[in-house]
Amino acid sequence: MIGRTKIAILLLALPVCALAREEYTRTFDKTVTLQPGQKFRLEHSLGDIEIHTHPSRDVIIHTDIKASASNANDAKSFADKIAVLVENSAGMLAVRTKYPERPSSFFGSNNISYTVRYSITAPETAPVEIQNSFGAVQATGLKAGSDIRTSHGALTFRNGRGTQRLLDSFANIEVSNNEGDVQLEDSNGAVTVSDVSGLLNLRNRFGAVNVSRVGRGATVTNSNGAVHLTDVSGDSLVNNSFGEVTVAGLQGNMSVNNSNGKVDANNIKGAATLNTSFSSVHFSNVGGAVRVTATNSSVEGHNAGPLNLDTSFGAVNVGEIRGTAEIKGSNGAVTVANISGQTNIRNSFGLVRAESTGPLTVHNSNAGVKASDVHGDAIVDTSFGAVLLDGVTGAITVGNQNGAVEVTSTAKGACRPIEIHTSFSAIRLHLPGDASYRLSAKTSFGKISSALPISTSGSLSSDSISGTIGHGQCELRLTNNNGDISILNH
Amino acid sequence: MKFECGDLERALAVPELLHEAREHLKNCPACRSELRLWNEISSAAGALHEDWDSPELWPRIKSAIAAEPKQRPVWWSDWKMWALAASIVVAAGLLFWLNWGPGNFGQEQAANRDFLTEQALRDVEKNEAAYTRAIDRLYQLAEPKLQNARSPLAVNSREKLILLDSAISDLRTNVQQNRFNASLQMELAALYREKERTLQELVTNDRKN
Numbered sequence: 166m167i168g169r170t171k172i173a174i175l176l177l178a179l180p181v182c183a184l185a186r187e188e189y190t191r192t193f194d195k196t197v198t199l200q201p202g203q204k205f206r207l208e209h210s211l212g213d214i215e216i217h218t219h220p221s222r223d224v225i226i227h228t229d230i231k232a233s234a235s236n237a238n239d240a241k242s243f244a245d246k247i248a249v250l251v252e253n254s255a256g257m258l259a260v261r262t263k264y265p266e267r268p269s270s271f272f273g274s275n276n277i278s279y280t281v282r283y284s285i286t287a288p289e290t291a292p293v294e295i296q297n298s299f300g301a302v303q304a305t306g307l308k309a310g311s312d313i314r315t316s317h318g319a320l321t322f323r324n325g326r327g328t329q330r331l332l333d334s335f336a337n338i339e340v341s342n343n344e345g346d347v348q349l350e351d352s353n354g355a356v357t358v359s360d361v362s363g364l365l366n367l368r369n370r371f372g373a374v375n376v377s378r379v380g381r382g383a384t385v386t387n388s389n390g391a392v393h394l395t396d397v398s399g400d401s402l403v404n405n406s407f408g409e410v411t412v413a414g415l416q417g418n419m420s421v422n423n424s425n426g427k428v429d430a431n432n433i434k435g436a437a438t439l440n441t442s443f444s445s446v447h448f449s450n451v452g453g454a455v456r457v458t459a460t461n462s463s464v465e466g467h468n469a470g471p472l473n474l475d476t477s478f479g480a481v482n483v484g485e486i487r488g489t490a491e492i493k494g495s496n497g498a499v500t501v502a503n504i505s506g507q508t509n510i511r512n513s514f515g516l517v518r519a520e521s522t523g524p525l526t527v528h529n530s531n532a533g534v535k536a537s538d539v540h541g542d543a544i545v546d547t548s549f550g551a552v553l554l555d556g557v558t559g560a561i562t563v564g565n566q567n568g569a570v571e572v573t574s575t576a577k578g579a580c581r582p583i584e585i586h587t588s589f590s591a592i593r594l595h596l597p598g599d600a601s602y603r604l605s606a607k608t609s610f611g612k613i614s615s616a617l618p619i620s621t622s623g624s625l626s627s628d629s630i631s632g633t634i635g636h637g638q639c640e641l642r643l644t645n646n647n648g649d650i651s652i653l654n655h
Numbered sequence: 656m657k658f659e660c661g662d663l664e665r666a667l668a669v670p671e672l673l674h675e676a677r678e679h680l681k682n683c684p685a686c687r688s689e690l691r692l693w694n695e696i697s698s699a700a701g702a703l704h705e706d707w708d709s710p711e712l713w714p715r716i717k718s719a720i721a722a723e724p725k726q727r728p729v730w731w732s733d734w735k736m737w738a739l740a741a742s743i744v745v746a747a748g749l750l751f752w753l754n755w756g757p758g759n760f761g762q763e764q765a766a767n768r769d770f771l772t773e774q775a776l777r778d779v780e781k782n783e784a785a786y787t788r789a790i791d792r793l794y795q796l797a798e799p800k801l802q803n804a805r806s807p808l809a810v811n812s813r814e815k816l817i818l819l820d821s822a823i824s825d826l827r828t829n830v831q832q833n834r835f836n837a838s839l840q841m842e843l844a845a846l847y848r849e850k851e852r853t854l855q856e857l858v859t860n861d862r863k864n
Contacts, residue, residue, distance in 0.1 A: 233770035233835045267832055278835030280769050317842050335822055371815055389811055
């Protein structure tokens with residue numbers, strides 16, 4: 166009976182024993198003095214690497230080698246077979262992890278697992294090369310440039326100097342504080358970069374990019390992830406797709422080429438070139454010229470230098486432009502305000518509104534045009550929509566079809582010719598009491614009336630008048646088909 | 656108010672205007688003629704009125720409509736697809752949580768940073784198989800969209816999935832040689848999760864579009 170109980174206990178204990186695992190850890194330590202001109206190289210996989218620096222010429226290598234197996238002997242045996250190879254040649258100190266060959270056997274080494282973790286202290290003036298896979302790399306204080314590559318493990322770089330080349334995939338990269346240039350490439354991971362005094366060249370895919378405080382300009386190429394760029398000196402370029410691009414606080418010129426993602430650019434000291442599609446563009450406080458090329462996008466912006474804008478299927482709303490504005494849109498309303506220079510707008514199927522502009526030219530179709538406070542000449546043509554011009558100081562030319570025209574001229578002094586044509590609707594022209602024009606007005610199926618006295622010459626009829634208003638200083642031509650013409654005093 | 660011809664139609668609807676209308680009609684032959692036409696139309700319309708042959712006709716039409724076999728609306732098939740996709744996503748999420756969630760793998764890893772125990776590995780491998788099956792089903796839903804990828808977004812998703820599959824395959828080779836390595840298992844889980852998310856986005860965007 167007792168024997169049977171013992172057997173039962175043994176049988177019950179057997180699976181527990183089978184489930185139990187043993188771990189073995191050993192360390193490898195070595196210190197090698199690096200000769201001047203030598204660089205340090207580490208080639209590794211399946212474990213993390215931590216590297217930091219000190220002023221000495223010594224490279225201090227510390228390694229934790231760990232194995233796990235179903236029994237202690239197997240774990241120890243395997244860990245003992247893992248080698249750390251240190252090769253010191255003329256130009257380089259190379260360290261490499263060598264794992265033992267693994268015969269695939271269900272009951273054998275397949276049951277063993279392992280990992281090796283490095284902690285390196287290197288001379289701060291030594292160039293460093295690290296190649297890792299399936300493990301993270303953390304580098305601090307490298308002051309002579311580095312080339313660090315890993316995959317499936319985060320890459321963290323801090324407090325460096327010199328040119329750094331950092332590559333990763335399927336994991337995040339974080340870089341902070343480097344005196345010098347940084348070249349960085351990642352895929353399927355987020356990238357965060359801050360405080361780089363030199364140039365930044367960054368490529369990523371399928372991950373977000375956050376960049377702040379770069380000294381000599383940044384070039385960022387990304388896809389399928391948002392890009393945020395702040396506080397960059399020097400010229401910058403962002404190429405992206407399927408992710409928003411936000412840039413702010415840039416001291417140089419800025420170019421953004423995006424697609425299927427919105428663009429938001431604020432506080433740019435230089436010029437800004439902003440391109441996207443199927444999403445919106447917003448800009449503000451741009452010191453230099455702004456060029457926007459977009460498709461299927463609305464555009465909104467204010468406080469910028471000369472503007473050149475081309476979009477479609479989206480509204481345009483811009484203001485406070487210092488200099489000229491060249492705007493091309495379609496299938497969306499265009500609204501502009503406070504433009505100091507020549508303003509040229511080409512649009513279709515969308516209302517054009519302009520307020521307080523320099524000389525204005527609008528070519529629209531199938532929608533109206535409303536402009537006020539135009540400092541200079543106004544040339545407007547459209548169809549199937551009304552034209553309302555209020556407070557134009559210069560010459561006025563309006564060509565409309567199937568739409569009313571109402572114009573108020575505030576021209577004073579010099580000759581400011583006016584020419585208005587429309588059809589199937591009325592023309593109403595408001596002139597100051599001291600207006601001085603040579604009038605030629607003609608309509609069909611409509612009446613001509615004037616609140617200002619006209620001195621006529623030649624034939625006079627209700628649908629055709631030639632004569633002078635005031636001293637007859639300037640040309641005034643009003644032509645209508647199927648609509649009235651009214652000259653009013655304001 | 657000065658009554659004009661244009662007010663006649665309104666006067667016919669507003670009794671208060673009738674007096675003024677009558678006064679206007681006295682001196683307006685055109686409006687009188689128009690009023691005569693209105694009256695003729697009214698009397699003709701009255702003569703055209705006809706009762707239904709059978710008062711039960713409309714109830715019979717109603718019941719016939721009710722008896723018609725109901726055709727499932729077009730959105731029904733989409734709804735089913737949605738439900739299937741949603742159930743797979745939920746199942747996949749649940750499996751992920753069971754496998755690598757905070758109550759399971761996370762605690763295990765916290766207790767032992769580098770290696771899994773036998774029991775933990777067994778749980779991970781069992782749940783991983785179920786999780787990959789759920790992802791495969793999600794993939795089947797997204798497959799038509801991927802095969803005929805024309806939109807830039809679908810092309811991108813396909814490219815990303817190829818990249819992820821390649822990385823998963825590479826990682827699995829390493830995991831097979833190092834099964835108890837907690838870091839590798841976590842990385843593999845992260846890739847599965849990324850693949851699930853990509854497929855989920857693709858299916859969701861497809862339905863939205």
